[in-house]
Amino acid sequence: xxxxxxxxxxxxxxxxxxxxxxxxxxxxxxxxxxxxxxxxxxxxxxxxxxxxxxxxxxxxxxxxxxxxxxxxxxxxxxxxxxxxxxxxxxxxxxxxxxxxxxxxxxxxxxxxxxxxxxxxxxxxxxxxxxxxxxxxxxxxxxxxxxxxxxxxxxxxxxxxxxxxxxxxxxxxxxxxxxxxxxxxxxxxxxxxxxxxxxxxxxxxxxxxxxxxxxxxxxxxxxxxxxxxxxxxxxxxxxxxxxxxxxxxxxxxxxxxxxxxxxxxxxxxxxxxxxxxxxxxxxxxxxxxxxxxxxxxxxxxxxxxxxxxxxxxxxxxxxxxxxxxxxxxxxxxxxxxxxxxxxxxxxxxxxxxxxxxxxxxxxxxxxxxxxxxxxxxxxxxxxxxxxxxxxxxxxxxxxxxxxxxxxxxxxxxxxxxxxxxxxxxxxxxxxxxxxxxxxxxxxxxxxxxxxxxxxxxxxxxxxxxxxxxxxxxxxxxxxxxxxxxxxxxxxxxxxxxxxxxxxxxxxxxxxxxxxxxxxxxxxxxxxxxxxxxxxxxxxxxxxxxxxxxxxxxxxxxxxxxxxxxxxxxxxxxxxxxxxxxxxxxxxxxxxxxxxxxxxxxxxxxxxxxxxxxxxxxxxxxxxxxxxxxxxxxxxxxxxxxxxxxxxxxxxxxxxxxxxxxxxxxxxxxxxxxxxxxxxxxxxxxxxxxxxxxxxxxxxxxxxxxxxxxxxxxxxxxxxxxxxxxxxxxxxx
Ligand code: DGJ
Numbered sequence: 119x120x121x122x123x124x125x126x127x128x129x130x131x132x133x134x135x136x137x138x139x140x141x142x143x144x145x146x147x148x149x150x151x152x153x154x155x156x157x158x159x160x161x162x163x164x165x166x167x168x169x170x171x172x173x174x175x176x177x178x179x180x181x182x183x184x185x186x187x188x189x190x191x192x193x194x195x196x197x198x199x200x201x202x203x204x205x206x207x208x209x210x211x212x213x214x215x216x217x218x219x220x221x222x223x224x225x226x227x228x229x230x231x232x233x234x235x236x237x238x239x240x241x242x243x244x245x246x247x248x249x250x251x252x253x254x255x256x257x258x259x260x261x262x263x264x265x266x267x268x269x270x271x272x273x274x275x276x277x278x279x280x281x282x283x284x285x286x287x288x289x290x291x292x293x294x295x296x297x298x299x300x301x302x303x304x305x306x307x308x309x310x311x312x313x314x315x316x317x318x319x320x321x322x323x324x325x326x327x328x329x330x331x332x333x334x335x336x337x338x339x340x341x342x343x344x345x346x347x348x349x350x351x352x353x354x355x356x357x358x359x360x361x362x363x364x365x366x367x368x369x370x371x372x373x374x375x376x377x378x379x380x381x382x383x384x385x386x387x388x389x390x391x392x393x394x395x396x397x398x399x400x401x402x403x404x405x406x407x408x409x410x411x412x413x414x415x416x417x418x419x420x421x422x423x424x425x426x427x428x429x430x431x432x433x434x435x436x437x438x439x440x441x442x443x444x445x446x447x448x449x450x451x452x453x454x455x456x457x458x459x460x461x462x463x464x465x466x467x468x469x470x471x472x473x474x475x476x477x478x479x480x481x482x483x484x485x486x487x488x489x490x491x492x493x494x495x496x497x498x499x500x501x502x503x504x505x506x507x508x509x510x511x512x513x514x515x516x517x518x519x520x521x522x523x524x525x526x527x528x529x530x531x532x533x534x535x536x537x538x539x540x541x542x543x544x545x546x547x548x549x550x551x552x553x554x555x556x557x558x559x560x561x562x563x564x565x566x567x568x569x570x571x572x573x574x575x576x577x578x579x580x581x582x583x584x585x586x587x588x589x590x591x592x593x594x595x596x597x598x599x600x601x602x603x604x605x606x607x608x609x610x611x612x613x614x615x616x617x618x619x620x621x622x623x624x625x626x627x628x629x630x631x632x633x634x635x636x637x638x639x640x641x642x643x644x645x646x647x648x649x650x651x652x653x654x655x656x657x658x659x660x661x662x663x664x665x666x667x668x669x670x671x672x673x674x675x676x677x678x679x680x681x682x683x684x685x686x687x688x689x690x691x692x693x694x695x696x697x698x699x700x701x702x703x704x705x706x707x708x709x710x711x712x713x714x715x716x717x718x719x720x721x722x723x724x725x726x727x728x729x730x731x732x733x734x735x736x737x738x739x740x741x742x743x744x745x746x747x748x749x750x751x752x753x754x755x756x757x758x759x760x761x762x763x764x765x766x767x768x769x770x771x772x773x774x775x776x777x778x779x780x781x782x783x784x785x786x787x788x789x790x791x792x793x794x795x796x797x798x799x800x801x802x803x804x805x806x807x808x809x810x811x812x813x814x815x816x817x818x819x820x821x822x823x824x825x826x827x828x829x830x831x832x833x834x835x836x837x838x839x840x841x842x843x844x845x846x847x848x849x
Pocket of ligand 1: 446476477519585587630631632633649651652
């Protein structure tokens with residue numbers, strides 16, 4: 119049973135973890151969360167020491183000191199000085215709240231009125247009712263085990279029963295307290311073009327914050343973070359991972375108090391957040407997910423990957439992704455109908471299945487026409503209809519770029535509806551020559567839907583690239599009386615639009631926000647893959663992808679083979695650029711019409727090869743192999759039944775001593791025998807794990823430059839690598 123209720127305790131289990139909650143003296147407390155344990159009566163763990171200077175329950179006295187207990191949802195201004203999960207301004211203007219236990223219910227699934235991205239197929243849910251008895255404000259806490267992923271889904275609903283109007287200043291999705299928490303904090307930090315760097319630092323007394331006030335999750339931080347045992351490695355040690363199914367401003371707070379208690383609070387950012395609740399109104403927080411792994415950071419990553427693959431991305435894309443040929447880096451703003459027609463012919467030749475017409479189809483430069491969405495008559499004289507037909511006639515699908523949330527000052531829409539801009543009374547800032555539409559306004563969402571729907575219903579379009587090229591500033595909405603709701607309502611408006619577009623037209627939406635500016639589980643709920651970065655330099659991209667894979671599965675990362683003239687400044691051959699595609703969804707983004715016959719043939723061979731790897735990329739378990747993250751990166755993608763795996767080795771920097779090296783594999787069946795690439799070796803899984811394989815010419819004895827499956831590994835040279843399969847041999 120995933121949820122058991124017994125002796126004033128709630129016992130929540132996944133395949134390998136347990137979370138034990140108890141009701142004590144009328145309060146809900148966390149007794150234990152971590153690896154599964156056979157005992158549940160863990161009251162002996164409760165800290166009963168008397169803390170100096172610490173407030174206690176006025177009726178219970180010193181035996182109940184708030185600061186010593188581990189809670190699940192603490193109110194502000196209530197005697198527990200640690201970071202609160204919730205803060206309320208009541209009818210009299212007083213702030214703060216204190217929640218005590220008031221009952222529970224077991225629901226068969228997520229409540230039907232929860233209208234945000236959610237874990238799919240989530241089953242039984244424990245709903246615990248907490249209440250502030252004086253203020254008559256409830257906090258319903260939801261706990262949903264995702265057993266197969268060792269994950270718990272957490273969210274809350276705040277209900278106002280006070281008889282008057284109250285305001286929420288803060289409403290987090292998750293709070294988790296650890297006694298004696300000695301952890302490292304692992305997070306993801308980056309910048310446009312340099313997304314998803316992993317950052318590890320010790321948790322010390324004080325507070326760390328990982329947050330966004332960009333209006334979207336942003337390039338520089340990500341809602342994912344983890345608390346790892348200081349000794350935890352990629353393969354061993356305890357690791358708690360956290361993430362949010364949310365795409366707007368978020369705040370993750372990790373606080374270590376003077377007694378060594380570590381509190382995690384995660385949810386919507388409380389900055390500029392102020393939500394009005396009339397009597398009887400309620401507010402759902404977004405869902406948070408936490409996973410626990412005893413198998414190090416890699417174990418945590420694989421649990422998150424499974425969760426994302428099986429329970430987040432739209433199920434219809436579980437086993438399939440298109441191979442895209444995108445016009446952006448091919449033509450930028452010079453794209454025109456003739457070029458796309460010629461491009462499509464070559465796209466067919468290289469084995470792509472979808473041509474995506476990126477930015478430029480409705481404008482000459484980036485300072486005009488956003489919001490109008492009319493094809494540029496100079497370059498697309500017959501509109502898009504004939505072009506779509508021509509692409510379809512090649513046997514390809516057609517995809518179209520939109521930036522639905524944006525508007526140019528130089529547009530008809532700007533003149534017609536200046537009140538549709540996100541604005542707060544200030545003159546507003548421009549960014550990339552554009553402004554943001556007020557997606558908090560349902561009329562704006564309806565309008566944008568209408569514009570996109572006109573294209574999607576008129577033409578045979580199966581793919582939308584949904585871009586967003588600026589952050590939200592001067593946030594405010596003309597349709598709201600309480601501007602503290604604008605940011606969250608913006609996110610809800612975007613979700614509503616995505617929901618309608620994907621449901622009514624069945625199109626695949628590839629997410630993008632100037633690269634990875636909105637890469638999160640909230641978007642992945644609608645978008646099976648997100649363009650991870652505008653940096654397509656294969657050296658940089660490899661590092662970015664490995665960083666992203668700490669939290670997100672390869673099937674969610676979108677990457678295109680490009681010209682390769684990248685920011686690393688290092689030359690890269692075509693096969694090296696292709697190698698990076700082994701752990702991402704793959705496409706092409708260069709002027710295919712300029713490729714020679716030989717290059718086209720090589721691309722075609724690679725497309726075929728890469729498609730045969732889909733089973734590893736879309737469904738495999740991802741293991742980072744002894745990656746030093748400096749000179750080389752290596753990974754193994756292992757099929758669920760562990761009958762085969764794909765090894766990818768990429769050398770990003772020159773280092774003579776890696777001319778030939780031994781890699782130890784992971785995740786295979788110890789007692790099964792595997793054929794190792796074309797080396798002629800057949801070895802037990804245990805041998806491959808313990809003794810490893812030597813990456814050298816042995817594995818590619820007959821390599822030929824044009825054969826992408828056998829890239830020469832030349833004496834520690836940057837820009838080299840190899841990919842090969844390891845397949846179980848049955849006698
Ligand atoms: C930013 C995206 O990341 C690019 O791929 C491209 O679509 C441009 N926007 C177009 O303006």
